Amino acid sequence: MRHFRFSIFDFRLGARRPALCAPADRRSQIANRASAGFTLLEVMLSVALVLALAGSVYAFYFLTLDARETLQRESETLFAQRRVLDLMAEDVRSAQSVPLLFGLKGQADEFEFMRARVPSPAVFYEQSFTRGEAADELAGGAFELQADYEYVKYHLEPPDPDDEEDEIGPLIRTSVKTLTSDGIRAGVNAETVALSDHVKFLYLEYRSGDEWVEQWTDSGVPPAVRITLGLEPLPEETEPVDYPYATVWREVAIPATGGSGSSGGRSDGAGRGGGDGAGRGNEGAGP
Numbered sequence: 001m002r003h004f005r006f007s008i009f010d011f012r013l014g015a016r017r018p019a020l021c022a023p024a025d026r027r028s029q030i031a032n033r034a035s036a037g038f039t040l041l042e043v044m045l046s047v048a049l050v051l052a053l054a055g056s057v058y059a060f061y062f063l064t065l066d067a068r069e070t071l072q073r074e075s076e077t078l079f080a081q082r083r084v085l086d087l088m089a090e091d092v093r094s095a096q097s098v099p100l101l102f103g104l105k106g107q108a109d110e111f112e113f114m115r116a117r118v119p120s121p122a123v124f125y126e127q128s129f130t131r132g133e134a135a136d137e138l139a140g141g142a143f144e145l146q147a148d149y150e151y152v153k154y155h156l157e158p159p160d161p162d163d164e165e166d167e168i169g170p171l172i173r174t175s176v177k178t179l180t181s182d183g184i185r186a187g188v189n190a191e192t193v194a195l196s197d198h199v200k201f202l203y204l205e206y207r208s209g210d211e212w213v214e215q216w217t218d219s220g221v222p223p224a225v226r227i228t229l230g231l232e233p234l235p236e237e238t239e240p241v242d243y244p245y246a247t248v249w250r251e252v253a254i255p256a257t258g259g260s261g262s263s264g265g266r267s268d269g270a271g272r273g274g275g276d277g278a279g280r281g282n283e284g285a286g287p
Contacts, residue, residue: 076198077198077231078248080196080198080199081196081198081199081229081231081248082248083196084171084195084196084198084199084229085227085229085248085250087173087195088154088227088252089227089250089252091113091115091152091154092113092115092225092227092252092254093252093253093254093255094115094116094117094256095113095114095115095221095254095256096114096115096116096149096221096256097114097219097220097221097256098114098149101114101149101151102114102219103218103219103220103221104206104216104220104221104222104225105216105217106204106206106215106216106225107204107214107215108203108204108205108214108215108240109155109156109202109203109204109240110153110154110155110156110202110204111153111154111204111216111225112151112152112153112154113151113152113153113221114149114150114151114152115149115150115152116148116149116150117148117149117150117177118148147177150175150176150177151175151176151177152173152174152175153173153174153175154171154172154173154174154202155171155172155174155202156168156169156170156171156172156199156200156201156202157169157170157171157172157194167200167233168200168233168234169197169199169200169233170194170195170196170197170198170199170200171194171195171196171199171202171229172192172193172194172195173192173193173195174190174191174192174193175190175191176189176190176191177189177191198231199229199230199231200230200231200232200233201228201229201230201231201232201233201234201240201243201245201247202227202228202229203227203228203229203230203240203241203243203247204225204226204227204228205225205226205228206222206224206225206226207222207223207224207225207226208222212226214240220257221254221256221257222254222257223253223254223257224251224252224253224254225251225252225254226249226250226251226252227249227250227251227252228240228243228247228248228249229247229248229249230243230245230246230247230248231245231246232245246267247267248265249265249267
């Protein structure tokens with residue numbers, strides 16, 4: 001009887017052994033798996049996630065960089081155009097009708113006029129300091145002959161006909177301070193300055209009565225001049241009023257004629273003031 005009991009006990013122990021040994025076997029399998037490293041699938045998934053994250057970071061970086069460069073270019077263009085408008089407004093505001101010469105002559109893309117100016121301090125120097133050794137020689141131009149009027153012309157430099165890729169521009173300012181009819185026509189003592197490469201479109205309008213015209217041929221000066229500037233050249237077979245790019249513009253009153261006030265702005269649509277004719281903001285302040 002006792003031997004039978006031992007047989008049962010042994011049978012039960014034998015039945016229990018696999019259950020008792022199972023946890024140890026699982027722990028050994030996990031340890032072996034951990035020591036073996038990652039599987040190929042896990043490595044590929046990790047690399048794919050890292051590449052996707054790096055790609056998104058680089059895309060955001062380059063997008064931010066492009067936006068910054070675009071904003072910087074637009075700011076530089078707007079600043080340069082506003083400075084040109086300030087200079088042109090200052091010149092036009094002092095336009096005068098000069099006897100024996102003229103007042104203002106203008107087209108849609110260029111104009112010339114006479115303006116009142118304050119002579120250089122050199123005209124007030126004593127003669128002993130300004131004249132050279134010879135009576136007919138001037139000392140280095142210090143005693144430059146000057147008048148109370150100045151001839152000024154604005155126009156866009158035409159493209160080089162021998163260069164097919166050359167574009168119109170930049171905006172040129174020409175001035176003559178020694179005023180004679182022959183001297184102006186011959187360009188005697190003329191000073192020519194390229195104002196800005198940010199201006200390749202110039203559109204001028206002149207106030208005549210209750211309307212704006214694109215040409216002024218009267219002997220006097222108009223009550224006001226409207227100046228529109230743009231960065232891109234005017235497309236072929238396109239009217240200036242239909243200019244499709246962003247512009248800055250200003251209406252400059254000429255006090256010598258009793259002109260009214262002026263206003264200015266910037267447009268981002270076609271022509272001055274956009275497609276609906278409304279300028280945006282006050283980018284160009286009036287005088």
